[in-house]
Amino acid sequence: MIKGLTTLGRYLSLMGQVFSKPERIKVYFKEFIREIATLGVDSIGIVVLISLFIGAVITIQIKLNIESPWMPRWTVGYVTREILVLEFSSSIMCLILAGKVGSNIASEIGTMRVTQQIDALEIMGVNSACYLILPKVLALMVFIPLLVTFGIIAGILGAYATCWFGGIMNATDLEAGLQYEFKEWYIWCSFIKSIFFAFIIASVSAYFGYTVKGGSNEVGKASTDSVVCCSVLILFADLVLTNLL
Amino acid sequence: MIEVKNLYKSFDSKDVLKDIDATFEDGKTNLIIGQSGSGKTVFMKCIVGLFEPDSGKLLYDGRDLLAMRKKEKKNLRKEIGMIFQNAALFDSMTTMENVMFPLQMFSKMTWREQMHRAMFCLDRVNLLDAKNKYPGEISGGMQKRVAIARAIALNPKYLFCDEPNSGLDPQTSLLIDELIHDITHEYNMTTIVNTHDMNSVMGIGEKIIYLYGGHKEWEGNKDEIFNVNNKKLNDFIFASDLFRKVKEVENQEEDEGKK
Numbered sequence: 001m002i003k004g005l006t007t008l009g010r011y012l013s014l015m016g017q018v019f020s021k022p023e024r025i026k027v028y029f030k031e032f033i034r035e036i037a038t039l040g041v042d043s044i045g046i047v048v049l050i051s052l053f054i055g056a057v058i059t060i061q062i063k064l065n066i067e068s069p070w071m072p073r074w075t076v077g078y079v080t081r082e083i084l085v086l087e088f089s090s091s092i093m094c095l096i097l098a099g100k101v102g103s104n105i106a107s108e109i110g111t112m113r114v115t116q117q118i119d120a121l122e123i124m125g126v127n128s129a130c131y132l133i134l135p136k137v138l139a140l141m142v143f144i145p146l147l148v149t150f151g152i153i154a155g156i157l158g159a160y161a162t163c164w165f166g167g168i169m170n171a172t173d174l175e176a177g178l179q180y181e182f183k184e185w186y187i188w189c190s191f192i193k194s195i196f197f198a199f200i201i202a203s204v205s206a207y208f209g210y211t212v213k214g215g216s217n218e219v220g221k222a223s224t225d226s227v228v229c230c231s232v233l234i235l236f237a238d239l240v241l242t243n244l245l
Numbered sequence: 246m247i248e249v250k251n252l253y254k255s256f257d258s259k260d261v262l263k264d265i266d267a268t269f270e271d272g273k274t275n276l277i278i279g280q281s282g283s284g285k286t287v288f289m290k291c292i293v294g295l296f297e298p299d300s301g302k303l304l305y306d307g308r309d310l311l312a313m314r315k316k317e318k319k320n321l322r323k324e325i326g327m328i329f330q331n332a333a334l335f336d337s338m339t340t341m342e343n344v345m346f347p348l349q350m351f352s353k354m355t356w357r358e359q360m361h362r363a364m365f366c367l368d369r370v371n372l373l374d375a376k377n378k379y380p381g382e383i384s385g386g387m388q389k390r391v392a393i394a395r396a397i398a399l400n401p402k403y404l405f406c407d408e409p410n411s412g413l414d415p416q417t418s419l420l421i422d423e424l425i426h427d428i429t430h431e432y433n434m435t436t437i438v439n440t441h442d443m444n445s446v447m448g449i450g451e452k453i454i455y456l457y458g459g460h461k462e463w464e465g466n467k468d469e470i471f472n473v474n475n476k477k478l479n480d481f482i483f484a485s486d487l488f489r490k491v492k493e494v495e496n497q498e499e500d501e502g503k504k
Contacts, residue, residue, distance in 0.1 A: 024351075115336075116329045116331060119329065120333040120335075122322075123295070123325060124323075124346075125319045125350075
C-alpha cells in the first residue's frame with residue numbers, strides 16, 4: 001500500500017515537472033513533430049492490419065453464433081459496428097498500442113537514463129522530464145483519434161471483405177446493419193476514451209523509463225512493467241469512462 | 246573558481262564523502278584522483294548539483310549552489326559544460342545536432358550562427374568530417390571529442406570531465422588530455438577532471454586532489470606527487486609497474502649523484 005502511494009506520489013511529481021513551461025518552444029515543437037512520426041505514423045500499419053482482421057473475425061463469429069431466422073438480417077452489421085466503434089477501436093487498440101508504443105517509450109527513456117543522456121540534459125539546465133516526456137504525451141494524445149479512425153475504417157473494410165471474398169453474407173445486409181441507428185456520439189466517445197488512454201500509455205511508460213536505475217536488465221524490466229501497468233490502467237479507465245460517457 | 250567547504254554526503258546512512266574542503270582554480274586543470282569507490286564520481290556529481298550534499302557549501306565564484314533558487318541554478322547550469330564517462334551523446338542526433346543542441350536551447354543566435362559555432366567547435370576537436378554521423382557510427386575516442394565540442398559550445402566558465410579517458414587507448418587518452426588542457430587555458434575555464442589514470446595526472450595535473458575512503462587525503466600538483474611521503478597515495482601511484490620502475494630509476498640516479 002505504502003509502495004503504491006509512493007509510486008503514485010513520484011508519478012504525480014514527475015507529471016508536475018513534465019507540465020511546466022518549456023525552455024524553447026521551437027525545439028519542443030520539433031520534438032513533437034518527430035514523436036508524431038515515431039509514435040503515431042509508424043503505428044498506422046499495425047493498427048490497420050489488426051483492425052482489418054478483427055473486423056473480419058467479428059463479422060464471421062457473429063454471423064455463425066448470433067444470427068437466426070428470428071433476428072433481422074442487419075443484426076450482424078449492427079453488432080459488428082457497435083463492437084468496432086465502442087470497444088475495439090479505442091480500448092482494445094490502445095491495449096495493443098500499450099505494447100508497441102509503451103514499451104518503445106519506456107525503453108528509449110530508460111536507455112537515456114542508464115547512458116547518462118538525461119544527466120547531460122540536466123547539466124545543461126534543460127528540464128529533462130519536460131523535454132523528453134511532454135512531446136511524447138502530446139503527440140500521442142493528438143494523433144490517437146486518427147489511429148482510432150483508421151481502426152474503425154479498417155475494421156469495417158475487414159467486415160466487408162468477408163462478404164466480398166468469403167461470401168459469408170450479403171454485403172447489402174451488412175451495410176444496412178452498419179448504418180442502422182448510427183449515433184455519431186459513439187464515435188466521439190471512442191475519441192474521448194482513446195485520448196485518456198493515450199495519456200496513460202505515454203505518461204506511465206515514460207515514468208517507468210525515467211525512473212530506471214541500473215543497467216540494461218532494469219531497462220528491459222521497466223519496459224515490461226510499463227506494458228503491464230498501462231494495460232491494467234487502460235482497463236480500469238475503460239470501466240470508469242464507459243460508465244461516465 | 247569553485248570552492249567546496251565541509252562537504253558531507255551519505256547514502257542509506259553510509260558516509261561516502263566526509264568533510265571535504267577544496268578549491269578549484271580558474272585556468273587550471275584540477276584533477277580529482279582516487280581508487281574506484283573512493284567517492285570521486287559522487288564528489289563531482291555533488292559539485293555539479295546532480296546529487297544534493299547532506300551539508301557543506303559549494304561556491305561558484307562566491308555563489309552558493311546549495312542556497313540558490315531554481316531559476317538561479319538553471320542560469321548557473323548554462324555556465325557549466327560536462328563530459329561524461331561514456332560521452333552521453335544523444336543517440337537520435339548527428340554529431341552536428343549534438344553540438345548545436347545547447348545553442349538551440351539557450352542561445353539567441355540565428356540558425357546560421359548556431360551552425361557556424363557548432364562547426365567551429367567540431368573543428369576545434371578535429372571532427373568536422375564526422376559532422377553528419379550518428380554517435381553509434383563513430384569510435385569511443387571520437388565520441389569523447391564530440392562531447393568536448395558540445396560542452397564548450399556555450400563557452401562555459403566551468404568544465405567537468407568524469408573519467409574522460411576510460412575505455413580509450415593511451416594515444417587517444419593523451420589526445421583527449423591535451424585537448425582538455427588546451428581548452429582550459431584558451432578559455433580560462435575552471436576545469437575539474439575525475440580520473441584514476443596516472444598518465445593524465447602526470448600530463449595535465451596542475452592541481453591534484455587525492456580522495457581516499459571519501460575524504461581528502463592529499464592535495465598538490467604533478468611535480469610534488471612523486472615525492473610525497475603518504476603510504477596510501479604511494480600505494481595508489483605505484484600500483485602501476487611503469488611508475489614503480491620510473492621511481493626506482495630516479496632513486497638510483499639520486500643515490501649515484503650522492504656518491
